[in-house]
Amino acid sequence: MNLLEVDDLVKHFPVHEGAVLRRRVGQVHAVDGVSLTLAPGETLGLVGETGCGKSTLARCIAGLYPVTSGKVVFDGQDITNLSRGAMRPFRRDVQVMFQDPYGSLNPRRRVGSIIADPLVIHGIGTPKERRRAVAELMERVGLNPEHYNRFPAEFSGGQRQRIGVARALALRPRLIICDEPVSALDVSVQAQILNLLKDLQDDFGLTYLFIAHDLSVVRHVSDRIAVMYLGRVVELAEAGELYEHPRHPYADALLSATAVADPDAADRRGRVVLTGDVPSPIDPPSGCRFHPRCPRAGDVCAVREPLLEGAAHLAACHFPIGGDPPAGERGRS
Structure with a gap:
């Protein structure tokens, strides 16, 4: 049984104009029909450019x-749109680690x-x-308990994370949503936090939804990876399969931009350069x-929306x- 199931989720934000007589003129298609599953103990990486809808999801x-x-x-x-009171019991099982x-x-406040x-908040334990x-x-x-009474300003970026x-671990949740938890950190500190999250997952049986904009960050922590573009998932596969054999051109472009330690391997892989800007999610x-x-x-491609389909590797x-x-069709390359 899956721990989490997201079925055809849509989130639109209304766009208004006018300072006094405000009227709705459109909507931002932040998330547009996303379906995902997460098994207990699994890490699902969710990647894509800034503004693709990852954090909104x-x-x-x-x-x-x-x-x-x-x-x-x-x-x-079903926890969709529960009231604040009805959602409260689930807060213990679903926690968020912010960017x-x-x-x-x-x-x-002291840490x-x-x-x-x-x-x-949940009335657990005496003071x-x-x-x-x-x-x-x-x-x-990895923090010194003697620093209990220090303020956040007295800690480095990695220590603050x-x-x-x-804080996310305090209630012993079953699912932690990691919303780009290492994007603001130095590379060496990123590795430390990623290793810590992996150790905690092994020790406490945690399930992670790990969000990032860089595929290289999620490579070694994710079991599966979903790639988002402009509010939709365009590819979903096992981590190793996606890295070795990307099927969607957008995923291929993201992979070509990741750093590779071996220069020869980087030359063999080549670089896919995308033209133009990301379209507006309003239109x-x-x-x-x-x-x-x-x-x-x-x-x-301009007239028919492709379906996310495949056996184990979806694109x-x-x-x-x-x-x-398809028969009678030919791409530009």
Whole structure:
């Protein structure tokens, strides 16, 4: 049984104009028909360019944004658009680790109180028990428990992110949504946080939805990877399969931009350069949303939306890499 199921989830934001008599003039298609599953103990990497809808999808799953349509099922229970009170029991099982280690911590509060907040909100333990639990959490994530009374400004960026990890772990959740948790950190610190998350997953049986804009970041932590473009998932496969044999041209372009330690391997792989800008999510292109920038696009791509299909390796493309085009159709490459 899957721990999380997202079925055809849609999230649109209205666009208004006018300072006094405001009227709706359109909508932002932030997430447009995304379906995903997560098994217990699995890490699903979710990657794509900035603005593709990754963080919006994460906030919909966590119940921080109401859903326009579609369904979110957690452990067999439909949690779509639950009221604040009805959602509260699920907060213990679904936690979010935010991107900015600076902005996600209140600078006026001591870190011990910040980490203890989930325990206080859910009425867990006495003050003495909570202090002991926070000290254990700090030690588990690599922080000195003696720094309980320090303020966030007294910690480095990597240490602040460890504080965020401890806070997310406080309630022993089953699912942690990691919303670009290492994008604001130096490369060496990124590796430390990724290793910490992996160790915690092994120790506590955690399930991760790991969001990033860089495929190289999620390569060694994800079991499967979903690639998003302009509100939709365009490719979904096992991590190793996607890295070795990408089928969607957008995923191929993202992979070609990742750093490779071996120069010869980088030369053999080549670089795919995309032309044009990402279209506006207020007025997305017809058909395949990637077709204005795609080097393989044909006439059909502008008029018919491709389905996300395949056996184990899914791709939403009329001309997938390594596949045969529809009869009578030919891409640009």
